[in-house]
Amino acid sequence: MQENRKEFDNTEHTLVIEGRNAVLEAFRSGKPIDKVFVLDGCQDGPVRTIVREAKKHDTIINFVGKERLSQISVTGKHQGVIAYAAAYEYSEVEDMLKLAEERGEDPFLILLDNIEDPHNLGAIIRTANLAGAHGVIIPKRRAVGLTATVAKTSAGALNYTPVAKVTNLAKTMEELKEKGLWFVCADMGGESMYRLNLKGPIGLVIGNEGEGVGRLVKEKCDFVASIPMKGEIDSLNASVAAGVLAYEIVRQRTM
Numbered sequence: 001m002q003e004n005r006k007e008f009d010n011t012e013h014t015l016v017i018e019g020r021n022a023v024l025e026a027f028r029s030g031k032p033i034d035k036v037f038v039l040d041g042c043q044d045g046p047v048r049t050i051v052r053e054a055k056k057h058d059t060i061i062n063f064v065g066k067e068r069l070s071q072i073s074v075t076g077k078h079q080g081v082i083a084y085a086a087a088y089e090y091s092e093v094e095d096m097l098k099l100a101e102e103r104g105e106d107p108f109l110i111l112l113d114n115i116e117d118p119h120n121l122g123a124i125i126r127t128a129n130l131a132g133a134h135g136v137i138i139p140k141r142r143a144v145g146l147t148a149t150v151a152k153t154s155a156g157a158l159n160y161t162p163v164a165k166v167t168n169l170a171k172t173m174e175e176l177k178e179k180g181l182w183f184v185c186a187d188m189g190g191e192s193m194y195r196l197n198l199k200g201p202i203g204l205v206i207g208n209e210g211e212g213v214g215r216l217v218k219e220k221c222d223f224v225a226s227i228p229m230k231g232e233i234d235s236l237n238a239s240v241a242a243g244v245l246a247y248e249i250v251r252q253r254t255m
Contacts, residue, residue, distance in 0.1 A: 015084075015085035015087075016074050016082065016083075016084060016085075017033075017082070017083040017084075017085060018073060018074065018075050018077060018078040018079070018081070018082050018083075019075075019077060019078060019079045019081065020046040020047065020050065020079045020080070020081050021046075023036065023050055023081045023082070023083045024046065024049060024050055024053065026083060026085065027050070027053040027054070027057060027059075028053070031085055032085060032086040032089055032090055033054070033057065033059050033083050033084070033085055033086070034059070034060065034084045034085065034086050034145045035059060035060040035061070035062060035083070035084050036050065036051075036054045036059055036060070036061050036062070036081065036082070036083045036084075037062045037063075037064050037068075037069060037072065037081070037082040037083070038050070038051060038061060038062070038063050038064070038080065038081055039063075039064070039065075039066060039069055039080035039081070040063040040064055040065055041063075042080045047080060047081060050081055058140060058167055060140065060141060069082065086145055086146045086147075087146050087147050087148045087150070087151050088146040088151060088158055088163070090146065090163055090164055090165045091135065091162035091163060091164050092164055093109075093135070093137060093164045093166065093172060093175075093176070095135070095162050095164070096109055096134045096135030096137075096162050096164065097134070097179065099134045099135065099162065100134045100201075103134075105132075105134070106199075106200050106201045106202070106253075107134055107179075107180075107181055107201045107202070107203075108131075108132065108133045108134055108201075108202055108204075108249065108253075109133060109134060109135055109136070109137060109176070109181070109202075109203045109204070110124065110127075110128050110133050110135075110136045110137070110203070110204045110206065110242060110246065111136075111137045111138075111169060111172075111173070111183075111203050111204065111205045111206070111217075112124065112136065112137070112138050112139075112143065112205075112206050112208075112238075113139070113169060113205060113206065113207045113208060113212075113213050113214050113217045114139060114142045114143045114207070114208040114211075114214065115138065115143055115144060115206070115208050115209070115238060116142070116143060116144055116208060116209060117144065117209055117238070118144045118147050118149040118150045118153065119149065119153050119239075120209065120237065120238045120239045121138070121144050121150045121153075122149065122150040122151065122152065122153025122154040122155075122158075123153055123154070123239035123242075123243075124136065124206065124238070124239050124242045124243075125150070125154040125157050125158055125161050125163065126153070126154045126155050126157040127239065127242055127243045127246055128157070128161050128242075128246065129154075129157035129160055129161040130157070131243075131246040131247060131249070131250050132250065133161070133204075133246065134162070135161065135162040135163065135164060136161060136162070136163045136164075137163075137164045137165075137166055137169070137172060137203075138163065138164070138165055138166075139165070139166060139167075139168075139169045140165050140166065140167050143208075145165065146158065146163060169217050170216045170217050170219075170220050173203065173205075173217070173220040173221075174220065176203060177220075179201075180201045181201040181202060181203050182200070182201065182202060182203070182222040182223075183202070183203040183204075183205055183220060183221045183222050183223075184196065184198060184202065184203075184204060184205065184221060184222065184223040184224070184225050184245075185204075185205035185206070185207070185213045185217070185218055185221040185223075185224055185225070186204075186205070186206055186207065186212075186213070186224075186225055186226075186227065186241050186242075186245055187207075187212060187213060187218070187224045187225070187226060188226055188234060188235065189224065189226065190223070190224030190225045190226040191223070191224065191225060191226060192225070192226055192228055193225040193226065193227060193228075193244075193245060193248045194228070194248070196223055196225055197252070198225075198248060198249045198252045198253075199252050199253055202249060204242070204245055204246060204249065205217060205218075205221055206238055206241060206242045206245075207238070208238065209237070209238050225245060227241060227244050227245065
């Protein structure tokens, strides 16, 4: 397995859980675990149980060498297993739809396709709150989770804005379409956002910092929106693009 050094930065996480019993009890108690690091080649009973629990909860599992595990250990007593717990608990997508219903509003969700920068995620959550979005949806893999940095950058918005973590973003979009939502994603090759009807139940899809919206997710979108630009460079930061499009949705909703 190829190792990404960003995977071993525990400074982003509020809680680092080390040791077999501690990690296993964390799973059994229902604590949201973002990822688990397991000593590669370790096959004893407790470790197999932890791996089984991680798979059951669809938690990311990284098998790493002893030296790497020691590098990310805080206590030095990891027993071959370290888990990273989320800084905040995640919501369910259904909670967001219920929130929209309680407010008497059409659902407005923001979906993020593999956003990796915690500052971008925090800023987007802040924008989502201010724009009246009912929640933010992120994928479980290849994306930053609810870390301490995300919470700080959100300037308190994380306390009020539901964030759900899903296994398959494209599948979630299909399920939401059955509930009446339609989707627009941001892309330079799309139609000007000013020409699109962005009213009604809507999901705004923002791609990651380098590659934009992935092919499978983009195929699920009903419209592709571009942001008019006048300068020499041709792209915006992901959080800025999210803000511009979110407020175009707000503008159209209040017309």
